[in-house]
Amino acid sequence: MAKNKTVFICQECGYESPKWMGKCPECNSWNTFIEEQKTLEFKRAVTISDKHIPQSIVNIVSSKQERYDTKINELNRVLGGGLVKGSLTLISGDPGIGKSTLLLQTAGNISKNYGKVLYVSGEESEQQIKMRADRLNAIYKDLFVVSETNIDIIEKHVKDVKPIFVIIDSIQTLYKPVITSAPGSVSQVRECSNELMRLAKTNNIPFFIVAHVTKQGELAGPRVLEHMVDTVLYFEGERTQEFRILRTIKNRFGTTSEIGVFEMREEGLIEISNPSQVFLEETNYLKEGSAVIGIVEGTRPVLVEVQALVGHTNAPMPRRTSIGVESSRLSLILAVLEKKLNIPFYSSDVYVNVVGGLNLNGTYGDLGIALALISSVKGIPIKLEKTMIVGEIGLTGEVRPVAFCEKLVNEGIKLGFEKFIIPNNNLGKINKYENVIGVSSLRECLKKVF
Structure with a gap:
């Protein structure tokens, strides 16, 4: 027998409280508590089948990870080699970035080569999806489309159609009738995700789930959603720019921090097999405030251009603006340049931009950013034409070694670079x-570059 109980649930983190509170004690968010009905089930006798008893790991037969080829190499890369059967993948990104376009292209490829695919949309009608499929040339008889938000009806559709791949667009629109809260609430998202995970694992069907993001760019809904799924993908880029970057945040079947690069065109998303060449397409190598750096995204070496602009200001608080570079990392580099090289930035506005919309992770670009800043301050370009720069800067002004340096140099040679500035400790292998x-230090680097 069940009993109903009223609770207040934080829509940011899922914290439950018997009464309403203005501030959540768990995540410190304001005005996020929503009243919901919670059903309490009384304890009953539990029966355990013979298939679900603890057994020695020695006696368990490991299963091979069977994958579907999506026919999109950049998507296969971020997934770790293809779409794993029975996996649950979450993809998120800003509105209009291209999530539905990519998934419809993937659905068309898999239905063409493997079998039935079910595309479930809670935001668009069947006619709207057909219009997009016409534009993307993704019209196949084994691609089934339905507009539905009831999770129980979706489960029935899965059992009737028997697809080999299912897409849910989006998880925030689904609801379970027995839960009284609105679609998109913590309770609904959590319960619907559990149902989808059960369907994926028991039927060995890969599921793709689309999730919305907040204004801050974070995944909307409870954090438990990220923990439940096998893979988390994030679409980056500006809607006004043609390039899109698909990044792996979590992957139980492959490498994390892997990226795939796409170009948005009228006929859909076109994969970019050599992103370094695209990012450096319009680079002028004899331009002040500009430097080409090498970074590693997952297993892929990528070369990008970093631009810096330093200008005098009379404002008491000079501006520090960075796009594609962490602001804390920029502040650290400026502090080292002021302390160790006596280059004043306290009376200057500083702007740093990574060309192409890529976000730099790690410390590969420290040395290149520092040289671009010095080049802008002095008003002279780096004298070595077609030079790639890589290296981490320490707080004492030393240039520290980085991983995969040889791979970055090989990528630079392929693209026709003539000079390479790297940490001294990486010279042994190169x-x-x-x-x-x-x-080995910033001061030594300046003598060789300017």
């Missing part, structure tokens, strides 16, 4: 190449 310059 001394077979010509025109590779090793530096």
Whole structure:
């Protein structure tokens, strides 16, 4: 027998309280508590089948990870080699970034080559999806489309159609009738996600789930959603720019922090197999405030251009603006340049931008950012034409080694770069190449570059 109880649930973190509170004690968010009905089930006798008893790991037969080829190499890369059967993948991104476009292209490819695919939309009608499919040339008889938000009816559709791949667009629109809260609430998202995970695992069907993001760019809904799924993908980019970057945040079947690069066109998302060449397409190598750096995203070496602009200001608080670079990392580099090289930035506005819309993670670009800033302050370009720069800057002004340096140099050679500035401690593995310059400190680097 069940008993109903009223509780207040924080829509940011899922914290439950018997009474309403203005501020959540768990995540410190204001005005996020919503009243919901919670059903309490009395304890009953539990029966355990023979298939679900604890057993020795020695006796368990490991299963092979069977994958579907999506025919989109950049998507296969971020998934770790393809779509794993029985997996639950979450994809999020800003509105209009191209999530539904990518999934419809994927659905068309899999239905063409493997079998039935079910596309469930809670935001668009069947006619709207057909219009997009016409534009993307994704019209196949095994691609089934339905507009539905009731999770129980969706489960029935899955059992009737028997698809090999299911897309849910989006999780915030689904609801379970026995729960009284509105679609998109913590309770609904949590319960619907549990149902989808059960369907995926028991039927060995891969599911793709689309999720909305907040104004701050974070995944909307409870954090438990990220913990439940096998893979979390995030679409980056500006709607006004043509390039899109698909990044892996979590992956139980492959490498994390992997990226896939796409270009948005009228006919859909076109994969970019060599992103370094695209990011450096219009680079002028003899321009002040500009430097080309090498970074590693997952297993892929990528070369991008970093631009810096330093201008004098009379304001008491100079501006520090960075796009694609963490503001804390920029502040650290400016502090080292002021302390160790006596270059004043306290009376200057500083702007740093990564060309192409890529967000830099890690410390690969420290040295390149520092040289771009110095180039802008002095008003002179880096004298070495077609130079790639890589290295981490320490607080004492030393240039520290980075991983995969040889891979970055090989990528630079493919793109026609003539000089390479790398940390001195990385020279041991790369001394077979010509025109590779090793530096151990910022001061030594300045003498060789300017």
